[in-house]
Amino acid sequence: MxxxxxxxxxxxxxxxxxxxxxxxxxxxxxxxxxxxxxxxxxxxxxxxxxxxxxxxxxxxxxxxxxxxxxxxxxxxxxxxxxxxxxxxxxxxxxxxxxxxxxxxxxxxxxxxxxxxxxxxxxxxxxxxxxxxxxxxxxxxxxxxxxxxxxxxxxxxSLKVKYDALLEQQKGAESRLREEKVREGHLLDDMIHLKEQAAARMNHRNERKSRAREAKLQKELQTAARSKVNIDSSSSSASAKTENQDETSEQTQTRLFRSASATSPRIFSSIKGLFDRKRRGHSVCSLQEDHACPVRICLSARVPARALQVLEAHDQDINAVRFSSSSDLLATGGTDCVIKLWEVRAGTLTHRGSLHGSTEGITCIEFDHTGSRILAASYNKSALLWRLDDSVPKVTLTGHSNKVTASRFISSSSVATGSADRTLRLWDLQRAACVHLVDVVSYVSDLVCSENSIISGHFDRKIRVWDTRVMSCVQELPAQGKVTSLDLSSDHRQLLSCCRDDCLQLVDLRRWSSDRMCYRADGFKCGSDSTKAVISPDGDYLAAGSADGAVYVWNVSTGNLETRLPDKHSSSISAVSWSLSGEYVVSVDKSRRAVLWSDM
The missing domain is CATH 1.20.81 (Receptor-associated Protein)
Structure with a gap:
């Protein structure tokens, strides 16, 4: 300024x-x-x-x-x-x-x-x-x-790379579609080849059976032409009476025809011939139809302590099942392997493994003879093994999502349920689906009885199907999403486990009667596939909880009978009760299996 x-x-x-x-x-x-x-x-x-x-x-x-x-x-x-x-x-x-x-x-x-x-x-x-x-x-x-x-x-530069990757994706998708079409063609060709092989096998078996029949007929004719000397007087009298009844056209006097045509040896040969003809090369052989001895359970034992704790698999264990003889146990998990365990004197000993599934196992069941195992898998299929072979005998493919349950209906037919909301019935002799049923909800588990299939679903419904017409004949409400089903040994009671931490027991003879619900403080259903079981005498229920404890209820009183803690470090996925009533096995998500008993 x-x-x-x-x-x-x-x-x-x-x-x-x-x-x-x-x-x-x-x-x-x-x-x-x-x-x-x-x-x-x-x-x-x-x-x-x-x-x-x-x-x-x-x-x-x-x-x-x-x-x-x-x-x-x-x-x-x-x-x-x-x-x-x-x-x-x-x-x-x-x-x-x-x-x-x-x-x-x-x-x-x-x-x-x-x-x-x-x-x-x-x-x-x-x-x-x-x-x-x-x-x-x-x-x-x-x-x-x-x-x-x-x-x-x-x-x-990223846009250029993205465009290149997009082009690669389009090419990969086109190749995938081509491969799917090729896969369908190959599957059709394989089915056709199997049908041709089966036809050739049947033709060979028929030729062999005709040859055996011809040989047997020839043996019978040879035996009929042979003569037998009878020393007893009664035999001579009988021979004379027979000769008198012959027509006058017979010029040569004959003694008896050989008794070999009606001998037990011939009958046993014929029976063996037709038995072999019936068996052929099917997975359902006559030996498999013979029932193995089954222990009868008069009173099941409430488990009180753990006899053995072991790391049974390399990954999570999803399923466990005793055989009908109660001396063999099968476990399956996400490591794609089914392991077999011998149950002797309160210990589990590894007997062998069944391979062949490309993804995890979701469900296991023995047939009534205990010689075959059926398993459901995440790879959209069900597999059938014989205990003497580690490779699957039959693979049932057709579902579009993981198979959650597979059960035997008979020795030659099974039923499967899947997350793709379908039920399928299979013929084991042809390894083919004979019935397909679309369901409105995810199929979590199923059980089979005479002429019926009972399935549990995520829409809180239990459905009963008539296998003769494959239609739903009954619907039952559940407390929540159904995770598992189990039938009592007399097929009179149905147990369901639900996601609302409740077990529900229904008397199949009285559908409309009140249903019993079983709960307990601390019990929590750990997953959408938690399995609960009924004791072989029908007096107890057992299920594993998310806290790693096994809960056992008394059916008649509805009260909690016992709680078995401290042996599992994670949620229990499945429980199985031996048909002899002696043992209970529980498996969990941390690869552990525990053998329980009251001994």
Whole structure:
């Protein structure tokens, strides 16, 4: 800001202050030139404001000098009029008063100028600070622009890669469709070849049977033509009576025909011939139809302690089942293997493994003879093994999602349920599906009895199907999503396990009667495939909980009979009770199997 100063003559003039900091070149470009122009404008405006004050002050100085001259002259002329002197003094006092006021105004204006100079300095400092911030913002903007350019380049390269991958995906999808079509053709060809092989086998078996029949007929004719000498008198009398009954056309007298045609040896040969003809090369042989001895359980034992704890599989265990003889146990899990265990004297001994599934096992069942095992798998199929062969004898394919349950209906037919909401009936002799039923909900488990299949579903329904017409004849409500079903040994009671942590027992003879529900503090159904069982005598229920404990209920009282904790470290997936009533086995998601008993 301009400062007001007085020169040697006593005249006040305007002078621009020296700029602080770095010098500003007048007329400079950019912000510097702008500042110079603002300072010049301020000087002009302030100079205009103080022009009158400077003029009055100059006049006051002139009048003061004039008054001094008059006073000096009056001193030299003592004879002047007293009136003029008084007038002059009055003027002088007025001038002094005016001078004082002007001086005060000058001081006030100087103070205001100092304040404005301070404000200007502050604004100049702020301006420098903003300039530095602006320079930093310019640098950040350039960095961001470079980063944006780099990201755009990376996006461009990623877009190119994405387009290439999209083309590869389209090609892979087209190849997948072609492979699926080829797979369908190959499957049809394989089925056709199997049918041809079966036809050839049947033709060979028929030829062999005809050859055996012809040979047997020839043997019978040879035996009929042979003569037998009978020494007893009764035999001679019988021979004479027979000869008398013959027609007159017979010229040669014969004795008895050989008794070999009706001998037990011939009958046993015929029986063996037709037995072999019936068996052929089917997976359902006559030996398999002969039932193995089954222990009768008069009273099941409530398990009290763990006899053995072992790491049965390499991964989670999903299913466990005792054979009908109670001396063999099968376990299956996500490691795609079924392991067989011999149960002797309260211990489990590994007997062998059954391979062939490409994905995890979901369900296991022995047939009534204990010589075959049926298993459901995550690979959309069910597999059938014979215990003397580790390779599957039959593979039942056709489901579009994982198979959750597979059960024997008879020695030659099975039923399967799947997450694809279908039930299928299979003929094991042909390895073909004979019935397909669409269901409205996910099939979690099923059990089979005479002429009926009972299935559990995620829509909280239990459905009963008539296998003769394959139609639903009954629907039962459940407490929640059904995770498993089990039939009592006399096929009179049905047990269901639900996701609402409840076991439900239904008397199949009285569908409309009240259903019994079993709950317990601490019991929690751990998964959508948790399996619960009925004891072989029908007096107890057993199920595994998410807390790793086995819960056992008394059917008649509805109370919790016992709780078996501390042996499982994770949720129990399945429980099986031996048909002899002696043992209970529980398996969990941490690869552990525990053998329980009251011994």
């Amino acid at each position: 301009a400062a007001v100063t007085a020169d040697a003559r006593g005249v006040m003039t305007n002078r621009a202050p020296e700029p602080s900091g770095r010098s500003l070149a007048p007329g400079g470009g950019g912000w510097k030139g702008h500042i110079v122009r603002q300072l010049k404008h301020r000087d002009r405006s302030q100079q205009a404001m103080f022009q009158d004050l400077i003029r009055f002050y100059s006049q006051l100085l002139e009048k003061t000098s004039l008054a001094k001259g008059i006073l000096s002259r009056s001193d030299r002329r003592p004879c002047a009029d007293s009136s003029s002197v008084s007038t002059l003094q009055h003027r002088i006092s007025q001038m002094k008063k005016t001078k004082g006021e002007l001086a005060y105004q000058v001081l006030e204006l100087q103070q205001q100028i100092k304040i404005k100079e301070c404000v200007l300095e502050e604004q100049h400092a702020r301006l420098l600070k903003e300039e530095r911030r602006l320079e930093g913002a310019f640098g950040s903007r350039q960095e961001l622009q470079e980063l944006v350019k780099q990201v755009q380049e990376e996006n461009g």
